[in-house]
Amino acid sequence: MSTWSKAVIAILLAATVAVAGCAGEALAQNDLKIMAPAAPGGGWNQTARAMQQALVAEGLAKSVQVYNVTGAGGSVGIAQFVTTSKGDPHQLMVNGLVMVGALLANRSPVTLDQTTPIARLTAEALVIVVPASSSIKNAQELAAAVKADVAKVTWAGGSAGGVDHITAALFVEKAGGDPSKVNYIPFSGGGESLAAVLGGKVTAGISGWGEYEGQIKAGKLRAIGVTSAQRLPGNDTPTLREQGVDLVIANWRSVVAPPGITPEQRADLIALIERMAKSSAWLDLLKQKGWEDDLLAGDAFAAFLREEQTRVKAVLTSIGLIKP
Amino acid sequence: MDALLPLAHGMAVALQPANLLYALIGVFLGTAVGVLPGIGPALTVALLLPVTYKLDPGGSLIMFAGIYYGGMYGGSTTAILINTPGESASMATALEGNKMAKAGRGGPALATAAIGSFVAGTIATLGLAFLAPWLVEIAVKFGPEDYFALMCLAFVTVSATFGDSPVRGLTSLFVGLVLGLIGIDKLTGQARLTFGVPELLDGVEVTTLAVGLFAVGEALYVASRRRHEPEQLEKVRGSLWMTREDWRRSWKPWLRGALFGFPIGALPAGGAEIPTFLSYAVERRLCQYPDEFGKGAIEGVAGPEAANNASAAGTLAPLLTLGLPTSATAAMMLAGFQQYGLNPGPLLFAERPDLVWGLIASLFIANGMLLVLNLPLVGLWVRLLAIPQPWLYAGILVFATMGTIAAKPSVVELTMLAAFGVLGFLMRRYDYPIAPVVVGLILGPVAESQLRRALSISLGDPMVLVQSPFAATLLALALLALIAPFVLKGLSRFRAEED
Amino acid sequence: MTPDRRTLLRFDPAGLVVACLLLAVAAVIWWDTEALRITSVYGVGPKAIPYAIAAGLVLLAIGNLVIAVSGAAPARESIDPMAVLLILAGLAALIALIAFGGGFIPAAAILFAATSTAFGRRAPLTDLAIGAALGLVIFLLFDKVLTLALPEGPIERLL
Incomplete structure (x- = not known):
């Protein structure tokens, strides 16, 4: 074995020891x-x-x-x-x-x-948001916009067929629109949809409450309704149901x-x-x-x-x- | 400047001896794991994250920053020395870096990568400290049409990696585009080209493709030619250190690389690959010695490597201000932050300035520590090449398969790795360039989704693609980059005829 | 290569094969895309880009064909097919061992030995031992210490 292959093995061993020292003992037998x-x-x-x-x-x-x-x-x-x-x-x-x-x-x-x-x-309730600059103030106005022209209301959310997409389709249906015409734009996970809503590229965004919370509190997004049956604790965003849109769904x-x-x-x-x-x-x-x-x-x-x-x-x- | 005082405070914390030691350990562990072929920075951070849990928040944050930079640098080391980029962002580094290593100039290549990483990382961290909120305001205005235009620009720059024949280069690119079609269509949720194999539904993993084409393909190719060139690698010759000439040729690419990397990295869908290839293409254009490109031009290492590190700091801008992880590594960092009770978002800078500035200070320290640790080690890394060839390549293959299993534990993934290895071998043998395949796989799906998103929002009106000023500018640049070589060639021919 | 064979081979056979492969891939894409049943309501559907890529492949097939027939085959050194096959056999053994629960360490040992033999070493037993040791170090480091799940077989379960 050449000197250098020995050196490489030595490095590997040194790393093993160093890491072992930090991470504690290995996993025990599993149940x-x-x-x-x-x-x-x-x-x-x-x-x-x-x-x-x-x-x-x-x-x-x-x-x-x-x-x-x-x-x-x-x-x-x-x-x-x-x-x-x-x-x-x-x-x-x-x-x-x-x-x-x-x-x-x-x-x-x-x-x-x-x-x-x-x-x-x-379970995590979903929230529907619009950009702070949007003229839409509440769920009824969004429902009215959907009813007027379902194509012009664009939705941003997670993957196609996921819980955000289902929520958008149910909203359109409850608002009296044709769910097969919902103009839903899927984005990759990790909140790429958030950027699209913040930038005003779409009419509304749907996601778990947690993902939009910071932006809502900072006043960059307006929450127009949560999808839970009751309002969330410590949070005065009205539910969709109390605004006359009978939609309850949770990401369980x-x-x-x-x-x-x-x-x-x-x-x-x-x-x-x-x-x-x-x-x-x-x-x-x-x-x-x-x-x-x-x-x-x-x-x-x-x-x-x-x-x-x-x-x-x-x-x-x-x-x-x-x-x- | 209201940023200076908290930064100074963060520095004071980070500079305590214990924290410096944690930074050093972090950089060492990150480099040691990152240097294994087939293991990129994201996996390195994921693997080593638990190590940091044992420390107090300050120490763990700084060790984490060290692991992050160490992992990034370790990935570049394997790209340069054994043509095995651990992730797609160091692919551009491998193009020239490995040629330098084969010509016995591995030392300067590693040195320019380390110093370039340091310079660009420092510039970008400064940018992060002072510009992040402002930059993000602009970045969120980037719509799907603007990203599509950026992808068009990126597609044009790929041609810089084509080599001599455009037809062969385009063939490689299209192989990548075809691989990019595999999986669930993001906009309608339907499977394309998956042939009923569930493992293919999520598409081809970029790392598997890159490691297969580069590491496995290279091993097969070298083995097949062993009879002709028993000793392919030249011994390290000359200085391990950069010459005055190397410095002269490196500093501008470092700065330009930082300027590409940071802003594009800060875009929510920008990524690290595009700036590295933009940098490679630009350096190739601007280089005083264009003939050296493809044979080991130091500019081709300095620029992309700087761009890679700067874009990594850039991705922290949307991560800290919006809570948006825009790369696999950033997603791991988000998981790390949450362990320290940092919840990235618009309120973070206001609510927890100590942690934010502590992190930024840690990045500075870790970046410096990287240089301290790795410059003296350049000699050792270069000697890796002195391992007897049979063991070197056998080890590369073992680590490459291990990295693949680690990222996605499935036999289908290993089979794809082997298949991509064969593809890489055949492409090398029949003179098709390899990098465009990976670029096609990365850019193709993004370009398609952004185009279709833009057209869906505009209800099918194609004018949306040129109406935004960003998009119009980027498309104009792409057009310019496409036409310029022909115009220049025509001009020089015209002049030649006049003479 | 004899002179008359070179005059016969006025084209690069590799280019011909590439052109055929590109056409075949284009056909597969076409067939697969035809089968998609859902199209978007707005903008461009999921079929447009695959069709565009298939069309591009057809053009490139023609391009490769033109290059192949316009120049003689470039000189390519003969290769060592045994070396390539040995490494591929090593990879196949690794995949099979992992698929059937043989575990990571023996799989790594076989791949290591196969590769180093392909590179001209003639000490397969030593190399098996080195490969097993390397596999063991990797397994201990990554699976036990860093809790990354590597494939387990009978040997790994003893650790």
């Missing part, structure tokens, strides 16, 4: 594995990591490993989950409303019906188990997640991240999941994103 079917950084990943933190902090699991399987709104992740984790009661997967839409739009052969529903954990996130587990294993997992979701560690994390607690477990959640699948399918069909 539970949670799949986040999206890239690190997104909402599902954060939910999975928060679950990991709460489960370990409360001593509900000896150790929890989170892994990411990215691709197509969770279509790749769920396909892997139902095949490789089948019958394994130590596996969980985070999912949400976005996955319902993505599976339909991608004509995925795997559906959420093949998983074992455990619980819905959080939930957790499911693989198919093929026994009813006892399912009951155990539901009990475990319920205990986690009621723990102070979890509630603190929710507060820290600004998420709304929206726990719904077991059979009630399974029924909710079916309802949402039907609703999303109807909306995507009305937009023309899926053919009946």
Whole structure:
């Protein structure tokens, strides 16, 4: 071995030691594995990591490993989950409303019906905003503009067929317009749509409350309505419903188990997640991240999941994103 | 200046001995991981982020800044020495840098990259400190039509990487455009060219393509020709250090690179690739020794590398003021900031000035530390090439596959890596340039989405594409860049005939 | 190459192959785009750009063909096909091992040994050992310390 290859190995080893010193000891044997079917950084990943933190902090699991399987709104992740984790009661997967839409739009052969529903954990209300300079002041005026000419009202939001798109289509429908004519401009995640709204390039923008919060408080954007049933705590933005637009939708996130587990294993997992979701560690994390607690477990959640699948399918069909 | 006092305060904090040590460790770790082939800055930051959690917020922020700059520089090192850019933004660096390394001038190439990174990083960080809010006001006015015009300009500049034959260059570019079609159409959510493979729905990963074409393709190519040129790399000759001539030829590209990188990086959809290629194209035009381009011109390393670092600081402008992560690395940084309780957005500068200025001061320190650590190490990095060829390339391939699995753990991704390697090998063998493929993959989808967004907002009226002053200017520039070479050629022929 | 063969080959066969490939890709794009059923309501739909790119490919196929027939084949050194095949076999082995749960370390060892053999070393066992050691260091560093999930097999589970 030449001097220099030795040097390179020495550097590698030195880095190992240095990093090991900083990062602490390696992971111990695992009890539970949670799949986040999206890239690190997104909402599902954060939910999975928060679950990991709460489960370990409360001593509900000896150790929890989170892994990411990215691709197509969770279509790749769920396909892997139902095949490789089948019958394994130590596996969980985070999912949400976005996955319902993505599976339909991608004509995925795997559906959420093949998983074992455990619980819905959080929900985030959406907000419709216009630039501060816009002449539109409230939801009725926006509805009137939609009714006058649906094409001229341009919407900015996240990916096609996602929760923002669904909300725009539902708004147009409730305002008396044709949802298949909604002029929705999808932007990549991470708030590129925010720049389009701030720059006055579009009529209105839709996103989770958290993503626009700073700009709304700074007076650069005007929030004209939230999509929750009641006003958000500590926030006087009126709901769409109280302004006469009967639209309630939330970007919920939930957790499911693989198919093929026994009813006892399912009951155990539901009990475990319920205990986690009621723990102070979890509630603190929710507060820290600004998420709304929206726990719904077991059979009630399974029924909710079916309802949402039907609703999303109807909306995507009305937009023309899926053919009946 | 109301910015100076808080900056001075931030500096005072960052200059404490413990924090300087954290900066040094951060730069070292960032460089050590970033230098592995196939591992770009985004992955480096992602991997090393947890290391910083153990420290207090001030120390962790400064170590984080160090990792960030170290990762960026590490990526350039592999691009120069073994033609293996860890990310698309250091591809332009690889073009001339690797030629320099093969000619035994790896030392000056690494030095000009390090100093250029430092100079441009400092300029851009200053720009960030004093211009960020103002710059962002302009940046958000950039609409889809303006981005489309910017892409047109970028497409024209790609031709600088075409080599001798425009047909071959365009062929490469179109291969990239075809790869860019693969995946879900962003505007209608339908799958194009995915053939029912779910892993293809998100499109071809730029890193996989770049690492496949450059690292795997290079290994295959060198192996196939081993019988002809048993020792392809020339031994390091001459000084490891830059000569007076190198300095003279480098300083202007550094400054120009910073001027391209920072503003384009600050655009919410600007990115780092476009400024590096603009810089490469401009340096090629302005160079006093145009013949050296393609054979290892130092300007072709100094400019793009400066542009790369400046654009990285530029992406912090929308990140800090709007909370918009505009690149993969920026998205990782956002995750990092949130760990420190920094919530980037318009109120950040008003509500947490200490953290913002602490970060900016950390960037200055980390940038300086990069120079302190890496200039003495240039000699060591160059000696990497002295590893026996079989082990060097075997190691490159192991790291390249590992980086690919790390970014996207799937067998489909590895298969694509191998396929792109074969493509890179065949293109090298039959004289098709490689860089345009990656550029096509990056620019094609963006240009398409922005064009269609603009036309959707205007309800199909194409006039929208030239009505904005930004767009009109950029399109005029693109047209000028397209026509100028022909006009100049015509003029010189005209003059020659007169003689 | 004998003189008469050179006169026969008045064109570059590689250019001919490239032209055919470009046409084939254009046809695939055309076929795939035809199948798209949803078009945007406003502006340009999802089909326009693929058609434009397919058209561009056809033009480039013609361009490559012209270059191929207008000049004689440039001199290209013969290559060492064994070296290329060895590296590709190494990559294929790596992919297969990872696909069937063999784990990262043995996969890295095989790729390392195959590549260094392709580059002319004749010590496959030593190189297997070096590759395994490298794989082990990478696995410990990235999977254990930096918690990056690398593929696990029987060996990795013992660690």
